Amino acid sequence: MRHIWRGAFWIALYLLLIIAPLFVLLIGQAPPGRGFWREFSVGLGFAGLSMMGLQFFLTGRFRHITSPYGIDVVYHFHRQIAIIAFFFILLHPVILISSSPSTLVLLNPLTAPWWITIGTGGLLAFIIVIVTSLYRIEMGIIFEHWRIIHGYMSVVAVAFSMTHIAGVSYYVQEPVKRWLWISMVIGWILALLYVRIVKPISMLRRPYLIENVIKERGDSWTLALKPHGHKGMNFKPGQFAWLTIGKSPFAIREHPFSFSSSAMNPGQIEMTIKELGDFTSKIGEVARGTRAFMDGPYGTFTIDHYRSSGYVFIAGGVGITPIISILRTMADRNDLRPVVLFYQSKTLEGTTFREELENLKKRLNLQVIHILSQPADDWEGETGRINEKVIAKYLPSTRMDCEYLVCGPQPMQMALKEALEKLGISLERVQSESFNFV
Ligand SMILES: Cc1cc2nc3c(=O)[nH]c(=O)nc-3n(C[C@H](O)[C@H](O)[C@H](O)COP(=O)(O)OP(=O)(O)OC[C@H]3O[C@@H](n4cnc5c(N)ncnc54)[C@H](O)[C@@H]3O)c2cc1C
CATH class of the missing domain: 2.40.30.10 (Translation factors)
Known part of the structure; x- marks a missing residue:
């Protein structure tokens, strides 16, 4: 329950911070109107930029923010919301130019005022951030290079865009408006400093x-x-x-x-x-x-968040790692609640923790079903891929009261969630871990 309230609080605060720059425009003396489309495009630009700035908090791995949802959900949100924010920002010049085609000349850096050119630079930096994130693999960029590009370009994009707002100055002339933007920027910088300086220092102290x-x-x-x-x-x-x-x-x-x-x-x-x-x-x-x-x-992929009378674990390949931690912990806690483990591997020879699982059976109420995709000729167990049929064959009679934890490649997770749903298991009882955030 506490998690739900905390989750709702962060969502409400997030929405408030996104729309804050729009409401602040209404405070005090408003500058003379400059036509609906122009004002609308500025509103979109402000909202998009404040969403982009808040990304520094979303990716800062602040445990208070991530714990109600799970960090994978937060990263997913970061990806999706960045696309929406980018379109808001992109619409700002698109609407301006469409509603007043003479402004097209402002894209020429040789003749445009510096504050417009720096805004164009910010937009280009945002385009690089978004395109390299969406098409990293297709563009052949290795993960580490992408991370450097992503980090530096995001800072450049936000900094240039802020300078553009300050340079245009039309909507932030009053001190209260200026201070709102300055305090938002200070917040983003503090989030960045926390991630790049404070957190590493605390890690340095705990080697x-x-x-x-x-x-x-x-x-x-x-x-x-x-x-x-x-x-x-x-x-x-x-x-x-x-x-x-x-x-x-x-x-x-x-x-x-x-x-x-x-x-x-x-x-x-x-x-x-x-x-x-x-x-x-x-x-x-x-x-x-x-x-x-x-x-x-x-991470929220754990048996410790919700109590359950029994568990069904499904692991594919190296997806066994969090599951073995759970099983070892249950054994150390003398936890004898029933557990069924479906474990997909290529061969029995290459099944990580094969012997350890046999030993754990002696300390736990554990049934292990190996499913081999490339079995030896003398293998008498399950073969192929884990599917609805195999799961149905071994599910305990208490299946409706069990908690399900699935860890493996994304296609396997999707297929298994579908299979479990067909077997009448509510997806609320299914937790999954993907080893891929990006
Ligand atoms: C929550 C989570 C838990 C994981 N647990 C395990 C585990 O217990 N055992 C295990 O073997 N693997 C685990 N992984 C996967 C592991 O992080 C990647 O296999 C590893 O980072 C690949 O690095 P690489 O340079 O060898 O491979 P590369 O060939 O460089 O990368 C392969 C893919 O891994 C991902 N990746 C690479 N580097 C990173 C990075 N720094 N951060 C995030 N993703 C990256 C990218 O999608 C990339 O395309 C886990 C991943 C996540 C997200």
């Missing part, structure tokens, strides 16, 4: 040492991290953190990974990482004793 690097089945490695000079990180089973290895926490290079160890042991943290790209495929080479930093914990 970890890589104690062990363990080879796992399925091209994966487990990193064992020991807190150095502090007590470690309290997390809920199923949550994740952003990990930086070797460099300082000020480095822009950090990757999100779920905790795979038990939440009951915050002083001995493990993350299990599958070889995939340039960073993860070198994990096996990390030397023991290397320093690491963590920003977390984050």
Whole structure:
């Protein structure tokens, strides 16, 4: 209930901050009207820019803001709202030019006043931010380069646009209006400073040492991290953190990974990482004793948010990592509520945590159903992909009272949500974790 109220509060505050610049226009002496379309386009520009500025808060990983919704939902919102804000901003010059075609000449930087040219520059920076975010993969931009472009271009875009407003000065002549914009900008700068300076400093004070690097089945490695000079990180089973290895926490290079160890042991943290790209495929080479930093914990994919009389877990490949953390935690808590785990892998040989799951069966009320897409000839279990038929075969009679946690590739999640719905399970009982925010 507290989460719902907190969630509603942040949404109300967000809406208020977006429309604040429009209401402030009405305060005090309004400048003489300049026609409906011109005023309308300015209104859209103001609202779009204040939505863009608030993006610094949305992506700042402020736990109070993200916890009611889950950080993946916040990132999703950030993506969608950025597109809407961009169209508001784009409509500002489009409407101005359409309603008064003579203003087209203002796009010429050689003849236009500086405050108009800087506004055009801000718009171009916004176009770069949006296009590289929507088409990063198609444009062949690697994630790390995209992140740098995204960060710097966003700041340039907002700064240029603010300078444009100050330069035009028509709607912000009165001190109260000026101060509203200045305080909004100060808020955005503080959010940025928190993310880039305050947070890394606090991470620097809480370093970890890589104690062990363990080879796992399925091209994966487990990193064992020991807190150095502090007590470690309290997390809920199923949550994740952003990990930086070797460099300082000020480095822009950090990757999100779920905790795979038990939440009951915050002083001995493990993350299990599958070889995939340039960073993860070198994990096996990390030397023991290397320093690491963590920003977390984050995420709402956990059994600790809602109580349930039993659980059904569905994991695909490396999606097992948050699930193994949950199972290890349940074992440490002597939690004997019934659990059914559907686990999709290619082969039994490559099934990460295969032996550990067998051992956990002795400590838990746990049934594990392996589904292999490339089974050996002598495999007698389930084959192919997890689907409605396989799930229906093993679901417990208490299926309606169970909580469902699904972690795996996005297409698998979509298919399984559909399958569960067909089996009469309310999607309110289904939580899912996608290993991809972008
Ligand atoms: C909430 C969450 C939990 C995760 N838990 C695990 C886990 O327990 N084990 C595991 O093996 N993997 C996990 N991942 C996936 C892991 O973060 C990516 O596989 C890893 O960052 C890829 O890095 P790379 O440079 O090796 O691969 P690349 O080839 O550079 O990237 C592959 C894809 O991974 C994504 N990615 C790359 N870098 C980042 C980054 N810094 N931040 C966000 N996404 C990125 C991008 O979509 C990219 O296209 C998790 C991801 C998320 C979002």
